[in-house]
Amino acid sequence: MKKIKCIVVDDEPLAVSLLGNYVQKIPFLELVFSSENPIEALEFIQKNEADLVFLDIQMPELTGINFMKIVGDKMKYILTTAYSEYALEGYEHNVVDYLLKPISFDRFNKSILKAQERFPLNATKDANHFFVKSSGQQYRVNFNEILYVESIKDYVNIKTETQEYIVLETLKSLENQLPENFTRVHKSFILNVDKVKSLGLKKITLNSNHEIPIGESYKMNLLDKLK
Template sequence: MKKIKCIIVDDEPLAVSLLRNYVAEIPFLELVFSSDNPFEAVEFIQKNQANLIFLDIQMPELTGINFMKIVGDKMKYILTTAYSEYALEGYEHNVVDYLLKPISFERFNKSILKVRDRFPFDSKKDINYLFVKSSGQQHRINVDDILYIESIKDYVNIRTETQEYIILETLKSLELQLPENFIRIHKSFILNLNEMKSVGSKKVGLKSGEEVPVGDFYKSNLLEKLK
């Protein structure tokens, strides 16, 4: 499957290193160039193809805004900045999002999901884990381990056989991230079909022995999916 080819441009070597590490964690991203020299990046872009640039706005020799004016809108941008007011000007260009420094992986991942939705190919099927923040800690969850996800007001509970992860997120946002074996079966539940054992009139039985509700509105789609 095609990958999103990306470039990192930041005059701070530590910032470049951090973003390189983050990019390496995303299966559908391919880093093709990184530099703390924006002129080197312009030269690379003139000779090579890429889809996405992580671009620092405040660089002494060439600002991110001027960089975008030179390169143009043939690529998408994620701006990185220590000052949020600069992001407003950036949105005049082909900017998907901006990341406010210091950049956490959780915020980086959300930005990448916005990018993924703007590309014509489906990278969703390649996602095999989620990074979430629960109880003040970052967790990497293998999607195959998820039994179901339950919405609880402004939070969701990601349930595995051994753990529960309560995170500040919407069910809709997670539904867009997960592979096709995950399906909404109720206004408050997403189910991993690989963990399903039986379907009743109002409940779905899981291999773990648990039961979760199935809504009338979603049941026909579930039964169609099972065919």
């Protein structure tokens, strides 16, 4: 099982220590960075891979909300704060959960279970398939059976010739995790190029006769993949 790489950012040293200890107690989590300085955390993210940030909202150098605006949806967040009134604002971003201080391990663990559901590709993955959670169940999906992946607000639809899997995930987070024969062809679609039958000016026809749109800015990249 691939571990979820975690970062802890909080201006309180005790909170950094506590959350770091909690992370180390969960087998599928890996603490890759922790700091009391959000600027240092931003520098780390620019140069290193990470999946999940435990993020304090109220920090003097940079608020957690502004931190999320800078990093964007390449990361997922569990917010931590002593002030419950910030919860609604935080949920406008790519936030998994909200932890109110002081944080017990039991509450932390419940939050992590929520986070685990948001990383469907971190469940056993190899060169041929991965497992995704859809409608409350885990499904094995073979890469070579996927036609395309479509973004539907906070979800994606993984479409095969016989099934559809609606998964709580963002298209951007899947893009770098799929094999090389998958490529973005539209702001809302990732395509398995092995399934392409023909390419038109504004649409792609697949071997299954499904049709999906193609964005002009993605066309040259697709042509390179098809070569």
